[in-house]
Amino acid sequence: MDIDEDDEDDIVITKRKRTSNGTAAGSKRAKKVKEEPKSARVPKTPKTPKSAAVSKAPKTPKTPKTPKTPKAAKTPSDKVKEETPKEETPDDMGYKWWEAEENDGEQKWETLDHNGVIFPPEYEPLPLHVKLFYNGKPVNLPKEAEEVAGFFGAMLETEHAKNPVFQANFFADFLQVLKECGGCGVEIKEFSKCDFTKMYAHFELLREEKKNMTKDEKKRLKAEKEAFEEPYKTCLLNGRKELVGNFRIEPPGLFRGRGAHPKTGKLKRRVPPESVTLNLGQGAKIPDPPPGHQWGEIRHDNTVTWLAMWKENIADSFKYVRFAASSSIKGQSDFKKFETARNLRNHIEEIRKDYTKLLKSDIMQNRQMATATYLIDIFALRAGGEKGDDEADTVGCCSLRYEHITLKPPNKVIFDFLGKDSIRFYQEVEVDHQVFKNLRIFKKDPKQPGDDLFDRITPSLLNRQFQNYMKGLTAKVFRTYNASKTMQDQIDLIPNEGTVAEKVVKFNAANRTVAILCNHQRTVSRTHNTSVQKINDKLKELIWNKIRLKKMILELEPKLKKKDPKYFNELDDLSKEDEAHIHKIIIERQKEQAFKKLQRDNEKLKAEKMPLLSEDSIKEKLEKIDELKEEYALELKTGKPEIKKSTTVEKLKQQIETIANRISTTTFQLKDKEDNSEVSLGTSKMNYIDPRLTVMFSKKFDVPIEKLFTKTLREKFKWAIESTDADWRF
DNA sequence: CAGCGTACTTAGCACGTACTTT
DNA sequence: AAAGTACGTGCTAAGTACGCTG
Structure with missing residues (x-):
């Protein structure tokens, strides 16, 4: 049916046109065949959105409270401030910045001293008998190329190695390296003719050896590593000792992009000291570069918080060495983040009121703005900046496309897209009526799969709007706010x-x-399904046991059934097949246990050089188990379990109680496990x-x-x- | 403004280890 | 004591944000 075709709300003036590539940008994705997301997870059960207008936040004065440092005790902070650069005790890591005066501004530090970074060890060529095979023959690779081949060889049994894009990217870069270092005498042309299995086996062997090292060896190695890392672990910030986060330069390897990344498998090149920039305080001692090398650059920039930086060759972006999460610098910015989010409670009511009104704006851009804000606020979507063709196709709010939402009148929306890290976002929700209408407009006629839903706004536009409400407010703050x-x-x-x-x-x-x-x-962990199965089996057995005990009660006192029918109404819950299955499991388990015990005993005897026991020794046990088996078989036929003479109704009830408790805790555990999986x-x-x-x-x-x-x-x-x-x- | 460069937070996975269970 | 499982951490990829420039 034609809903609201005549609804004037649907008429929106399209004021400003997006300049250059309005549709062009959108349709570049259109050509893309939508491959089934690899990491697609099972859709969650539909959720209902929380209603937009339930903010209990009081409408308070708009003057934003400048984040106060969380003072444990507002004590002699002035004193602390006075004694700034003292260099007598640089060793205390117990600096409590939250008890000191706050530090707001461009400059991030006064002095900064550190010992540089750790480089990964040089490549060690493989033993001579370990080779890449090409066309069935071993190849002598120059060590640079061998290293790259080894990267792939080590990953042979992973999912990456089966990914054609990964293979192709790896192979192209491998050939490039091979060319750079003068080839290997054999013309290597086809990936499919490369055989990495010998290399793989070698790495497996190394792993095995490592695993089998004695405790002492492991301990010694660990201690050596610790000692070596010691100087890099900490630095001096304003004369105080602080922990450094990632002080190692990333080792070379094959890029493991997430999701369908066009560059996955490419070679991440080794980073030489020459391409590393260090950031130090003015006058700080410059750490020695590795012998025979130079640092790329030394900077003294106290407006940033990184200690070292290098350019990475996959996306051509920077990687940084920074402070650890426990450092004062990170702590302060974390605190600030939460205070900003917390401050949003003083504005959220107005923001919600405004965007609700603007959902009906005559200006398309405003409508998009309001709708996007709604999605960010209610469904905790990320901003969704634009991405390039050389990255995985993932989206957030502003980059949502036609195919990512399905509209089901009157007001149901199904989101289905890949977000950050190619994690699937799947939700069936009900939205505000006006939001529904707007989304329908954003999908209207000339638009087709591949086109942007929000073609007139960008994250920076959104953020600029947000700043009008509150200093520091950006799209991501909504996530923090709503989460907390x-x-x-x-x-x-x-x-x-x-x-x-x-x-x-x-x-x-x-x-x-x-x-x-x-x-x-x-x-979900590889073992999840089996372990759930196990718990289910355990549960079934418990239930069976309970039913069985109840049947016994009735055998002792049949008239109880009429007295308390509820108590006995589960008696037929288990099918004969289920029952038989449980019997089988119990019997098998008991037999297994008997054999295992025998083995254990024999091992003990062997150690004591005593004669071993034969299988005859547990014959008696096995016979007993067989008896039990027959008993069960009979029970299955008659539906009446055998009863021990000493049993009483009281005792049975007691046992049932215990089992019922176990059932409920196990059920709970299982549910928890499933929910959390x-x-x-x-x-x-x-x-x-x-x-x-x-x-x-x-x-x-x-x-x-x-x-x-x-x-x-x-x-x-x-x-x-x-x-x-x-x-x-x- | 778009587009880039830079800097910073957020994110899942692999792996080793600690803890439980059998 | 071994095996299985859960937990914690390191690693590094993938986001957001913002200022500058043309």
Whole structure:
């Protein structure tokens, strides 16, 4: 049917045209055949969106409170400020920036000293007997080319190595390197004639050897590594010791792009010191470059926070060596991030009111702006900047295309697209009516698959609008805000009762709501299905056992069935087949156990040089098991389990009770496992949930923080742990 | 403004290790 | 004690954001 064809809301003035490549840019993707996303995960069960207008945030004065540093105690901060560059005790890592004066501005540091970076070890040629085979014959590769071939050889059994794009990119770069170093005497032309299996086997062997090293060897190696890394692990920032994050230059290898990345498999080249730029304080000692080398450049830029940088050859972008997450610099910016997000609560009401109005704007650009804001706010979409043809085809809000949404009147929208990291975003939701109408307009006639839905706006345009409401407000802040707000709301729903373990489970459930909001996924572990199957089997067996015990009760006192029919109404829940299957499993397991025990005993005897036991020794056991088997068979026929003489109804009821408990805990565990199998909690805990919420929960609910934050997270969020109390609110 | 360069946050995966279970 | 599983961390890819330039 023709809904609202005459609705005047649908008439939008198209004021400004997007200049250069309005449609051209859109349709370049159109040609692309939409391959089934490789990482496509099973769509989640449909969700209903939270309604847009449920903000409880009070409409408060618009003057943004400048983020106050989270002062544990607002004490002698002036004092701290006075004694700035003192160089007597540069060793304390316990600097509490959150107790000092805040530092806002362009300049990021006063002095910076560090020892440079660690380079990966030189390539060591393979032993002479390990070769690449071409056309069935071993090839003598120059070491530069051998290294590259080895990269592929080591990955032979991975999914990457089966990917044609990966193969092609690798092969092209391999041939290039081979050419650069003068060839190998044999004309290598076809990838399919290359045989890496000998190389693979060699690497497997090395792995095996490494695994089989004795404990002491491993320990020694680890200690050596520690000692070597020691100087690089820390640096001096304003005279204070701080941890460095990634102090190693990335080793060469084959680029492992995520999703359908056009450049996956390309050679990531070795980074020479000559292409590394160091950033140090003026007058700081310049670390020695590796012997025979020079640093590319030395800078003294105190407006940035990186210690070293190099250009990478895949996307031609920069890689940085930075401070660790627990450093004061990162901590401060993390704190600022959460304060900005928190500040959004003072503006969100107005923002929502405005975009709701603008959804009906006469100006197309405004309508797109309002609609995009709605999607970012309600569904936590990312901004969605433009991407090139040489990157994986993934999208966010502003880069959504025609084919990414399906409209189902009256107001249902199905999102289906690949987001960051080629993670599938699939949601069937109901949206505001005007949003629905707008989306329909954005898909209207000349538009076709491949075209941008939002063809008149960009993330920077959006962000510029956001700044009008609040300093520092950008699209990504909405994700942080909504994530933390959701967490606060979820925590508010948790009753303060039960054991610590129970409270942790509740906390994780709240955490999970946030992770789902942000679409944080993980691949289900390889072993997931089997382990679920195992738990299910266990569960079935428990249920069978329970039913069986109830049947026994009825055998003892048949009239109980009438008295309490509910208690006995599950008696026919298991089919004969299921029952037989369970019998089989039990029998097999018992036999297996008997044999295993025999083996164990024999090993012991062997060690003591005693005569071994033969299989006859467990004959008796096996006979007993066979008896049981027959008993079960009979039981299956009659439906009446055999009863021990000493049994009473009371005892049976007691046993049933125990089993019922086990069933409920196991069921719960199973559900938890399933619910969590493809949701990743870590990302939201680390990046989106204001850590002060977690600390507040810990204190208010009396759950040790160790149960909520790992050691690294405790270090990263030390500022929150030391400055938050039980009644803190986001 | 587009388009690029730069700098910073966010993200999942691989792998080693710690912890449980059998 | 071995095997299986869950957890924690390191690694590095993939985003966002923003200023500058022509």
